[in-house]
Structure formats: C-alpha cells, structure tokens
Amino acid sequence: MTATLIDGKSIAQTMRDEVARDVAELDRTGWAPKLVSITVGDGEASALYVRNQQKQAESTGVEFEQRTYPAEISLEQLTGVLTGLNSDPRVHGIIIQRPLPAHIPVKALQKAVHPFKDVEGMHPASIGNIVYNDLALGPCTAVAAVEMLKTLPLQVEGLDVVVIGHSEIVGKPIAFLMMGLGATVTVCHHMTRQVAVHSRRADAVFVAVGRPGLVTGEMLKPGAALIDIGINRVEGRTVGDADFDSCAEVTGWITPVPGGVGPVTVATLLKNAVLAARMQRDHYAASYAAS
Template sequence: MQDRAPRAALIDGKAIAADITREVAAEAATLREQGWAPRLVSVSVGDTPAADLYVRNQQKHAENAGVDFEARSYPAETSLEQLVGILQGLNADPRVNGIIIQRPLPDHIPVKALQKAVHPLKDVEGMHPASIGNIVYNDLALGPCTAVAAVEILKTLPLKVEGLDVTVIGHSEIVGKPIAFLMMGLGATVTVCHHMTRSVAMHSRASDAVFVAVGKAGLVTGDMIKPGAAVIDIGINRVDGKTVGDVDFDSVAQVAGWLTPVPGGVGPVTVATLMKNAVLATRMQMAHYRDAFAKTDF
C-alpha cells in the first residue's frame, strides 16, 4: 500500500513572525529611548466587521512589538475630500509615524486615492506608488507588506535564491508584481503568470519555487508542482466556513518540498512586516527631521 502521508515540510509562519517581532520590539525600545516612540494610526471608514477584525489583530501585534497603536473610525458617508484632509493632517503630525488604511472602503472612496495621499515616509503598508516603484530600483525601505513577507518566508528555506527558477501566479500591483521584482533583485529567474497565460502548469512545473496570489481556492494542484519545490500560498478564501488558500493543500502537500499553510503561513509574517515597517518609517522620519532642522553655521 502506497504511503500517502504528506511529504512537504509545513512552513511555520507564526515562528518566523515571532522572530521578526522580537527584532522589531528591540528596535522600538531603542527608538523610544531616543524620544521617537513608533506610533501607528489606523483609519477605518464605515462599519465593517472585516476591518474591525484586522484592526484588533494589528493592535495586538503592535502591543507585542512595542509599537503604539491608535484606531480611528469615520462614518461611511465621509467624503473623499474629508479623508484626504484627515490624511494630510496625519502626514504633518510628527507624533504619527505610520498610517494604515483599512479595507474594505465605501464604494465612493477609491482606495488608490487614499494610498496616494499618505506620505511615502509614513506608508507602512507599502502601497504608495512611490513605495511600489522603488522596488524596481531594489530599494526595499518600505515595501508592500504581503509581498515582502512572502519573499522573507522563502529566504528562510535552505535554497540558494541566486539563479532559482521562480513562478509567480497572479500579477496584482501590490502582491504579484512586487514579488517578481523582489525575487529578480535577489538574483532569481522569474516567470509571472496571469489569467491570459496559456499554460500556467507548464511554467509552475518547471519552477523551484511557486508563489500563488490569485484569490481562487484550489487553483494550484499537485500535478502543477515540481517535486520538492517550495510553494508559498498567499491566497485567502472562505470555503464552507473555513479559511483556505489558493493551493489544493492535500495534493500539493504530496509533491512539494515546503508549503505554507493557510491560515498560519504568510498572514502572521505580513502583520510582523507591517510592524517592521513601522520602526523603519520611524527611523527614516527621525533622520529626515534632524536633517531638515539641523543647526547650521552661517
């Protein structure tokens, strides 16, 4: 009888996140001693249970990381102009080091307009066009959290990234495309697949590592994976009351060498990366203010 026990090693995202959080807490303590206690402000619009859950999760992780956290909620009928004004006020407040825009937003509020309104030095989510664009130049100061987290997970594995054949399934502006650029910056050879790709399986089966970020449960199956490959599942879907990824877990686990579970994989590392961005942003702002207001001799 053939042994059907999973061969893939499950990647413990919670353990990776805990390591990052310990480093962040030490950095936050140092900044606090220097008079720059890292502080995040969360902006929610309307009454949305999903956003409330994210806020509570972020607040808990912020406390663990030694980062101050303030949640602000505004009525659903708040206009775009009012919200942009609120963000401009936060941009100008030196006591605020990072701004998080909670989603979903009301239909009359385009998320990209708010992301553009956040100052790049306070863009801890890495969603500002400048933050996304910097990745092309391999400048990872404040990268998009989910993309950075997924790549950080891969870097913990005993794989030589230089020359690694990688397939990214999904080409969104804030996950798929940044992952591709991040991996190219590390020396990997990257293929990006999307809804117009003729044969996704042809590319994924030839890859040493596969990132999946589409939002379609069970999209990637075991016959699409090269034996021993690393599979980073970034998808989050609700199926029959359960949270699942984009990977058909049972079949892929029989083939892959490493696999992130959903939940417990990329998610915890994403939140830890958000906190890491908070302390990075704080240090960048500290340097900016010192340079801007440094005493000069005339």
C-alpha cells in the same frame, strides 16, 4: 504529506522580537513608533484584522490608534484627515483598512499617505522603488512572502521562480523582489496559456489569485517550494489558493493557510513602522539640525 511546513507563526515571532528591541531603542530617543489605523464605515469586515494588528503592535511596544469615520465622509474630507496625519510628527505610520465605501477609491488614499508614513508599502513611490531594488518600505504581503522563501535552504541566485497572479501590490512586487535577489522569474495571470507548463518547472511557486484550489499537486515540480498567499472562505474554513493535501504530497516546503504568510505580513507591517520612524527621525534631524 511529504512537505515541510513553513511556519509563519514562528518566523513572525522572530521578527516581532527584533521589532521590540528596535522600538525600545527608538523610545530611548523619543521616537517610539505610533501607527494610526483608518476605518471608514462599518468596520465589521476588517474588525478581526484591526484587532490582530493592534494586539501584535502593542506586544512590541508600537503604539496603535484606531480611528473610524462615517461611511458618508467624502474623499476630500478623508484626504484632509490624511494630510493632518502626514504633518503630525507624533504619527509615524498610517494604515488604510479595507474594504472602503464605493465612493472612496483606495488608490487615491494610498497616494495621499506620505511615502515616509506608508507602512503598508502601497504608495506608488514605495512600489516603484522596488524596480530600483530599494526596499525602504515595501508592500507588506509581497515582502513577507519573499522573506519566508529566504528562510529555506535554497540558493536564491538563479532560482527558477513562477508567480501566479500579477496584482500591483502582491504579484508584481514579488516578481521584482525576486529578480532583485537574482532569481529567474515567470509571471502567470488570467491570460496565461497552460499555467501548469510554467509551474511544473519552477523551483519555487508563489500564488496570489483568490481562487481556492487553483494550484494542485500535479502542477508542481517534486521538491519545489510553494508559498500560498491566497485567503479564501470555503464552507466556514479559511483556505489558500492551493489544494493543500495534493500539493503537500509533492512539494518540499509549503505554507499553511492560515498560519503561513498572514502572520509574517503583520510582522512586516511592524518592521515597516520601525523603518518609518527612523526615516522620519533622520529627516527631522537633517532638516532642523543646528548649523
């Protein structure tokens, strides 16, 4: 292996330390952030993620409340729950855990969360703001992946970047975030011909497709950075979208899976909780200040 590991756990710890300081400051003014996690139906599939979110939140002083609703709840009832949370000044962020029952479309819930409380950064307004280079509350995984690249000794301006995967909450936001930083970006997807032609010339490659082993060392430029966002279970192991061993022989920097983008994504969620609390504090101050 010649590549340097991009240590997501270390980056996440630095971010959590900063969040803890910000939370202490907000607490002194009565605005300590509180997150509410919404699980619908059998929460076994998301239980590990919820426990990790709660553990990391509480380690920084962010209050975390977990709510579970029956699988039979209707979209109208669940939207009513979100409306109540939107109007509750004690709640600063709402997390919609996935998977959801088939009759509950996740996009409908994401739209129902007020943009000020959208700590996951998945409301259409939050994602749309990225086009204008406004990162108030960005989608956590995309922001985390870009933040990891920014820790490397690379000049982002003019960097040749390839994003493999064009989902609405990861691939596309990464492309816009990198363009906002001055990079030249190519987005590849399932209809792209000869992905390797594009990836071999890139200084940095992001991959988020959900296909283990999709990216191999022969598809990469020597010395490039590889940010692997994929999470797949293969024979009882968690692996990314890249064939780690072959890629590590070629790249200059590479993220491990697990221990790469995942921890930074949770830390970004907590950072968004701080930003959300500040936005709501400022909104209330402006709306109800004595004239």
